Amino acid sequence: MSIPALVAEPPAAAQKTESLRNVCDLPYDVLFELFRHLSAVDVTSLLSTCRDGRKHIQDPSIWQRLCSRYGLRSVAHFGGLPFYVVYTQLLHPYGPLLGLWASDYPYRGNIIEFRLIAGDEHEHGGIIGEVWRFPQTSTRYPVSPEYVRALKIGFDAPFIPSPTPVGADAAFAREVIPKARVYCGVLPPVDDAHWHSTYLEVVPSNSYGYFMQGYRRPFSHPDFPVGDAVWYDTQRGLPRLKPSIPVLVDQRELVRIYPAVRLPIVFASVTPHTKPAGISIHCSSGDDRCTQTYQPALPFDDLSTSPPRYYPLRRDIRAGVNPGDEGWGLETMTGLWLGAFGRYGTEVLHLTWHREQEELQAIKLTGDANVPRGAHSWTLHATSSAPSPPTSTHTGWTSELPGGCLMYSGTGTISERGFPYV
Ligand SMILES: [Zn+2]
Secondary structure (H helix, E strand, O other): OOOOHHOOOOOOHHHHHHHHHHHHOHHHHHHHHHHOOOOHHHHHHHHOOOOOHHOOOHHHHHHHHHOOOOOOOOOOOOOOOOOOHHHHHHHHHHHHOOEEEEEOOOOOEEEEEEEOOOOOOOOOEEEEEEEEEEOOOOOOOOOOOEEEEEEEOOOOOOOOOOOOHHHHHHHHHOOOOOOOEEOOOOOOOOHHHOOOOEEEEEOEEEEEEEEEEEOEEEEOEEEOOOOOOOOOOOOOOOOOOOOOOOOOOOHHHHHHHOHHOOOOEEEEEEEEEEEEEEEEEEOOOOOOHHHHOOOOOOOOOEOOOOOOOOEEEEEOOOOOOOOOOOOOOOOHHHHOOOOOOOOEEEEEEEEEOOOOEEEEEEOOOOOOOOOOOOOEEEEEEEEOOOOOOOOOEEEEEEEOOOOOOOOOEEEEOOOOOOOOOO
């Protein structure tokens, strides 16, 4: 009989299907092309599904390509570490930091900028965080920030491998992978024994905000960010770290029994507005120079105990358009600007063009004791017929600048010290 023989020997086409049932059975160069379209997590998951895949998991060409997505094309200055380690320990967890962040620090706010350095013969590569610092002196024109290194994430600190568990073999010990560490850039170590860590914390969404307790009553500080903040970068995401469980203390009752001589004072409590998840940074040294990098001197006492939270700020920096050019319009002024605020020096603004209202609106990202960060700074009306309603804290104004200027009417915010606006 011929039938049993057909069952025992399937056709050649069926055999081929059987041998390719796992994606790892594809030729490696085909797989490698597939990786182009996958995230690092997907590549790792795919290669982990089979024994043949696992032997390619540290293939430098895979990780070199993923590093190049961040602009890193050489690991020559990463202490001999391969692309695999630099990507998995540094760029994957901390890559979302790259860019600008704005903090909710009361009144003054703060901007920190993270960038990737490839390293050189003097310094290893890594991610550095630099605070924008402006001189606190009266200025007629805005000045560019001084970049102050606050922290670095990398492999510079001496690597202390975890002790090999009893009974583990030499192969296990070889598998220990150096971890990227976050350490202070304000007070660099004098020697290998004096590295101190900086903690980078992912703070989950919560509704805590700041208030000011005045002599008569408390008033709320501007929420930061507000729900529809145009400057907030919704694309960036947060570092891929386990979120903390923040210890947030409602100080509203405590501040009520505070002695009047200690007032006014800033405190933290719940607001009706939920803030998105953010990051906070604090240095383990406890040294004032470290703390002041993130929390520059406040004009009031501050009772709050949690460090400020930073939120991703869109890198909305555009090439300037000459107002004499045909393409100029108020809408071309959208983005980040530096402004001169008299005796408070230079502050950072985000300008937004509101087409329907024909208004250009400026929000403060950094601020001062009179008009704090997060507050509306001014609105400029594109049409002269636009109303400019004066209120207790908003007043109409006009400019009398000499000829050659474009003049618009608008509204601006001024305030007495402490911003008691509600
Ligand atoms: Zn420090």
